[in-house]
Every structure is written in C-alpha cells, then in structure tokens.
Amino acid sequence: MSTIGTxxxxxxxxxxxxxxxxxxxxxNYAGVADAGYNDITRAHVSMFRYxxxxxxxxxxxxxxxxxxxxxxxxxxxxxxxxxxxxREPDPxxxxxxxxxxxxxxxxxxxxxxxxxxxxELHIADLLGDRRFAQLRxxxxxxxxxxxxx
Amino acid sequence: MSTIGTxxxxxxxxxxxxxxxxxxxxxNYAGVADAGYNDITRAHVSMFRYxxxxxxxxxxxxxxxxxxxxxxxxxxxxxxxxxxxxREPDPxxxxxxxxxxxxxxxxxxxxxxxxxxxxELHIADLLGDRRFAQLRxxxxxxxxxxxxx
DNA sequence: TCAGATTATAAGGTAACCTGACGAAAGAGT
DNA sequence: ACTCTTTCGTCAGGTTACCTTATAATCTGA
Numbered sequence: 068m069s070t071i072g073t074x075x076x077x078x079x080x081x082x083x084x085x086x087x088x089x090x091x092x093x094x095n096y097a098g099v100a101d102a103g104y105n106d107i108t109r110a111h112v113s114m115f116r117y118x119x120x121x122x123x124x125x126x127x128x129x130x131x132x133x134x135x136x137x138x139x140x141x142x143x144x145x146x147x148x149x150x151x152x153x154r155e156p157d158p159x160x161x162x163x164x165x166x167x168x169x170x171x172x173x174x175x176x177x178x179x180x181x182x183x184x185x186x187e188l189h190i191a192d193l194l195g196d197r198r199f200a201q202l203r204x205x206x207x208x209x210x211x212x213x214x215x216x
Numbered sequence: 217m218s219t220i221g222t223x224x225x226x227x228x229x230x231x232x233x234x235x236x237x238x239x240x241x242x243x244n245y246a247g248v249a250d251a252g253y254n255d256i257t258r259a260h261v262s263m264f265r266y267x268x269x270x271x272x273x274x275x276x277x278x279x280x281x282x283x284x285x286x287x288x289x290x291x292x293x294x295x296x297x298x299x300x301x302x303r304e305p306d307p308x309x310x311x312x313x314x315x316x317x318x319x320x321x322x323x324x325x326x327x328x329x330x331x332x333x334x335x336e337l338h339i340a341d342l343l344g345d346r347r348f349a350q351l352r353x354x355x356x357x358x359x360x361x362x363x364x365x
Numbered sequence: 366t367c368a369g370a371t372t373a374t375a376a377g378g379t380a381a382c383c384t385g386a387c388g389a390a391a392g393a394g395t
Numbered sequence: 396a397c398t399c400t401t402t403c404g405t406c407a408g409g410t411t412a413c414c415t416t417a418t419a420a421t422c423t424g425a
Contacts (some may be wrong), residue, residue: 162403311372
C-alpha cells in the first residue's frame with residue numbers, strides 16, 4: 068500500500084513534495100551526523116538553513132524560522148554551550164545581542180551547505196538538467212504566487 | 217531576506233518543496249479547524265492521509281506513518297474518546313484490534329479528502345494544466361527513483 | 366508442545382515547541 | 396526632560412508528539 072495520498076489522476080503533488088523534501092532532509096541530517104556532529108539535533112541543523120547564522124539577532128532568526136523567540140533562545144543556548152557560536156552585545160542596541168559563529172560553527176555551516184548542494188545535484192541527476200530546470204521554475208512560481216496570497 | 221535556502225542557480229528545490237508542502241498542509245489543517253473540528257490536532261489529521269483509517273490495524277498504521285506503535289495508540293485513543301472511531305477485536309487474530317470509523321469519523325475523513333483535493337486544484341490553477349502535469353510527472357519519477365535507493 | 370515472534374498496551378522519559386511575564390533599553394510624543 | 400509604548404532577550408512553567416522499555420495475551424512454526 069502506498070504512503071502517498073491519491074487524487075483521481077494520481078498522487079497529490081502536495082504529498083509527493085512532502086516525500087521528496089523528507090528524503091532530502093533525512094539525507095542531509097544523516098550527513099551531518101556522519102560528519103561527526105553528534106551533539107546537535109534536527110532542530111539545531113534547521114537553524115542553518117538560512118544564508119548564515121553569523122551576525123544575526125535572535126528575534127530576526129525567530130521570525131524567519133517561524134518559531135517563538137524562546138525556542139530560538141533555547142536552541143542558541145545549546146549551540147553556544149557546545150562551542151558553535153557566541154552571543155555578543157549589539158553595540159547599536161543595548162537590548163539586543165548578535166550571534167557570532169565560532170570556527171567550529173563555520174565548519175558546521177559549511178558542512179550543511181555542502182550536503183544541501185549534494186542533494187540538489189543528486190535530484191538534478193535523477194531528473195536530467197532540462198526537467199530539473201522546469202521543476203525548479205514551476206516550484207519558484209508556486210512559491211512566489213502562494214506567498215502573495 | 218528570503219526564507220528559502222539558495223544554491224548557485226537559485227533556491228534549492230528541496231527548500232521550495234518544503235515551502236509549498238507547508239503551505240498546503242497549513243491550508244488543509246486550517247480547513248479542518250474551520251469545519252468545526254476543534255478537538256483534534258495536526259497529528260490526528262495526519263493519520264487520515266492514507267486511503268482510509270477504516271478496517272486498519274494499529275501496527276499497520278504505525279508502519280505507514282513511520283512512527284511508533286505507542287504514538288499511534290495514543291492518537292487512536294484520543295480519536296476514540298472523541299467519537300471518531302472504535303477499536304474492535306480482530307476475529308482472525310486474538311491479539312489484534314481493528315479500527316472502525318464511526319459516522320463522525322467518516323465525515324472527518326471526507327472533509328480532509330475534500331480539502332486536499334481543493335488544494336490540489338488550487339495549485340493546478342496557479343500553474344496551468346500543462347505545467348501542473350509536468351510537475352506531477354517529475355515528482356512521481358523522483359519518488360519512484362528515491363524509494364528504490 | 367513449547368520457544369519465539371507479534372499484538373496492544375502501560376509506564377516513564379524527552380525534544381521541541383508554546384504562553385505569559387519580566388527588566389532593561391530604545392523610540393515617540395508632549 | 397519626562398512619560399508612554401514598544402521591543403529585546405530571558406525566565407518559569409506547561410503541552411504536544413513523539414520515544415524506549417517492559418509486559419500480558421495470543422499466534423506461529425519446528
């Protein structure tokens with residue numbers, strides 16, 4: 068029995084996207100663990116999905132991850148305790164702090180980015196360049212239109 | 217700043233799929249809540265993503281949802297307490313039980329299926345029939361190849 | 366027949382979130 | 396300069412959705 072929901076004409080694209088995304092995510096997280104990062108969880112890894120954690124403020128991170136400031140605070144505390152980053156006072160705002168990645172943190176970030184890139188290449192390879200480009204174009208259009216609503 | 221990870225040539229398709237899938241999922245779950253189902257959570261709704269919950273065994277459900285039997289047990293207990301299903305003994309196996317949807321459970325299932333279908337139509341509409349068909353074909357191919365690995 | 370597997374369930378634990386409240390600092394209006 | 400409101404990070408405490416381990420009942424195969 069399939070694990071994918073079905074419509075009249077075949078599986079739902081929503082369900083298919085969930086499946087592919089989960090495959091990528093599992094692969095990427097496993098890669099992080101295999102690289103020797105055994106003191107962080109999935110939630111910590113997903114904080115790195117942005118351009119970078121370096122020079123960012125906790126509140127800003129919370130908005131982009133769509134989780135509460137408190138959750139971000141806890142995740143940052145863990146990463147700080149394990150030597151991935153420090154939180155320094157913001158010279159331009161006495162209330163705020165700024166996240167600074169340590170060398171170890173930069174290495175982790177680079178590992179995560181390389182894994183994401185490798186998964187991307189893998190998918191492109193399975194689909195062929197032409198269809199991969201079409202896929203990305205359609206997905207970008209969906210993202211753009213859906214975020215306008 | 218974008219909430220989507222970027223590669224050299226644009227956003228990662230993995231990140232884009234997460235975005236679209238989350239949009240669909242939020243919309244569907246909101247639809248369930250709007251239909252008046254306020255005594256169930258996201259976890260309960262996701263149990264209905266399969267063909268049907270009717271006539272299924274808890275262990276079977278656990279395998280397909282990829283969660284533990286205990287988690288399934290708790291979720292089923294909640295659904296049973298709120299009148300969506302009953303668990304009856306399996307005549308062919310004294311250890312096992314069989315999930316039976318009540319009328320209320322069937323109504324919920326139908327609501328969920330209609331919402332999923334509506335989201336599918338919405339996406340098809342945004343993309344146009346031709347590109348939607350291409351998208352589904354590519355996603356199906358990815359699912360098929362990825363699950364073979 | 367009886368050892369081993371499998372079913373549902375119980376008990377207890379944990380990760381990843383949440384809300385609400387707070388002091389400190391910033392910014393706006395008077 | 397002085398309040399008023401907002402925003403920042405943080406603390407305390409709670410919930411949800413999972414998990415592992417264990418167990419009684421039952422089934423299965425040698």
